[in-house]
Amino acid sequence: MTGWSRRRILGAALVAATAPLATAIPPLSSSARAAGAWPFRRGVNTWPWFALTREFPAPRTDYDWPPFQPQRPVPAPADLARLRASGLDFIRLPVDPGPFLAADAGQRAELLGMLSAAVKAALAADLAVIVNVQANGATHYWNPDRMYSSTAAPEFARYQVFVGEVAGMLTDMAPAKVALEPVNEPPQDCASEAWSKVQAALLTATRGSAKDLPLLVTGGCGSMVRGLTALDPAPLADFEPILFTFHFYEPYLFSHQGAPWMREPVYRALNDVPWPASAGTLERTLASVRARMAQDSERSDEAKKAAYEETEKVLKVYFDAQPDRRFIDGYLKQVSDWAEAHDIVRERIIMGEFGALRTDDRYTAAPNPDRARYIADVRQSAEAFGFAWAFWDLFDGMGMMDDTTRALDPAVVEALGLRMPRA
Numbered sequence: 366m367t368g369w370s371r372r373r374i375l376g377a378a379l380v381a382a383t384a385p386l387a388t389a390i391p392p393l394s395s396s397a398r399a400a401g402a403w404p405f406r407r408g409v410n411t412w413p414w415f416a417l418t419r420e421f422p423a424p425r426t427d428y429d430w431p432p433f434q435p436q437r438p439v440p441a442p443a444d445l446a447r448l449r450a451s452g453l454d455f456i457r458l459p460v461d462p463g464p465f466l467a468a469d470a471g472q473r474a475e476l477l478g479m480l481s482a483a484v485k486a487a488l489a490a491d492l493a494v495i496v497n498v499q500a501n502g503a504t505h506y507w508n509p510d511r512m513y514s515s516t517a518a519p520e521f522a523r524y525q526v527f528v529g530e531v532a533g534m535l536t537d538m539a540p541a542k543v544a545l546e547p548v549n550e551p552p553q554d555c556a557s558e559a560w561s562k563v564q565a566a567l568l569t570a571t572r573g574s575a576k577d578l579p580l581l582v583t584g585g586c587g588s589m590v591r592g593l594t595a596l597d598p599a600p601l602a603d604f605e606p607i608l609f610t611f612h613f614y615e616p617y618l619f620s621h622q623g624a625p626w627m628r629e630p631v632y633r634a635l636n637d638v639p640w641p642a643s644a645g646t647l648e649r650t651l652a653s654v655r656a657r658m659a660q661d662s663e664r665s666d667e668a669k670k671a672a673y674e675e676t677e678k679v680l681k682v683y684f685d686a687q688p689d690r691r692f693i694d695g696y697l698k699q700v701s702d703w704a705e706a707h708d709i710v711r712e713r714i715i716m717g718e719f720g721a722l723r724t725d726d727r728y729t730a731a732p733n734p735d736r737a738r739y740i741a742d743v744r745q746s747a748e749a750f751g752f753a754w755a756f757w758d759l760f761d762g763m764g765m766m767d768d769t770t771r772a773l774d775p776a777v778v779e780a781l782g783l784r785m786p787r788a
Contacts, residue, residue, distance in 0.1 A: 463507030
């Protein structure tokens with residue numbers, strides 16, 4: 366997940382909540398292509414294992430060494446074993462490419478060795494691995510705009526080489542249990558021709574060094590549902606084997622309430638938004654928003670007044686729409702219909718990220734019972750449509766494991782349909 370701003374989704378996206386839904390999920394087309402036995406069904410993202418970097422400020426473009434913050438939470442072998450015991454079968458491993466591209470030859474080899482060791486640790490725990498090259502949008506230099514906004518981006522050629530290098534490293538590591546996702550949440554528009562060219566160029570680079578490595582492809586506009594449904598998969602057939610991925614955080618008013626990285630001003634004080642909407646009231650949520658705003662000493666009264674007016678407006682839309690499991694089914698049915706139209710079996714589609722902020726000292730977010738209900742509804746909807754999934758995240762404010770104690774959250778484990786492993 367990145368800082369991609371989902372503008373225009375605060376209200377319009379909720380219209381789908383009241384639209385008529387099919388009463389049953391349609392069967393796959395009889396002409397659907399065989400998918401193979403993919404090992405990626407139930408997974409979790411392991412950010413910030415290869416993220417949270419220590420880059421130097423501009424005008425420098427390099428990183429301190431080692432480049433990753435030493436206190437970031439990293440899964441130990443015992444943690445990986447517990448994840449497997451819970452019923453998960455793969456991890457999605459986000460990797461910030463910046464430190465690799467800024468490093469000299471010796472440091473780059475060392476970083477690749479660290480990445481290889483992480484993949485092998487997961488494999489040793491009987492977990493399959495999707496390595497996702499995930500650029501940090503908050504980095505001043507090695508960011509998505511400079512690396513893959515287009516094939517003419519200043520650092521695209523180096524990014525392309527790096528993706529091919531990672532593919533070559535993975536190709537013989539564990540056939541059929543390792544895959545590569547070359548980009549996270551592309552910033553181009555949903556039907557962007559620029560994104561199609563970037564993705565094709567990156568896939569070409571990977572196939573130059575990894576003929577049979579499974580690759581994950583996605584649509585534009587941050588890998589949202591409408592990005593995938595705008596994707597024409599026909600030109601990608603030459604790059605098989607491929608899987609398709611999208612991310613799901615709808616409705617953002619619920620999943621991202623209180624998120625400090627969202628650009629829209631309504632999120633900062635947004636809290637106590639219920640799931641489903643019928644579990645609470647507009648009045649109660651607005652009272653909680655006002656209480657949070659009263660504690661905000663950084664914004665002016667004028668700014669808070671404007672933010673409150675916008676928050677009140679979008680929350681009215683939310684409560685009028687009354688989103689619930691039917692809302693989620695309506696969104697995911699769009700992916701299912703797209704797959705049906707292109708004869709893509711659903712086993713090849715991975716919901717690569719989903720989740721919601723939790724309540725803790727860092728975030729003002731959803732009450733935990735609501736969060737668990739939301740996670741369960743999204744997971745169950747994805748499974749009903751036949752999609753694989755990877756929960757966001759193992760650690761941090763959306764995580765299922767405590768950063769310090771390494772205790773799994775029982776409510777999240779249950780919501781994901783997993784089991785609590787023995788101590």
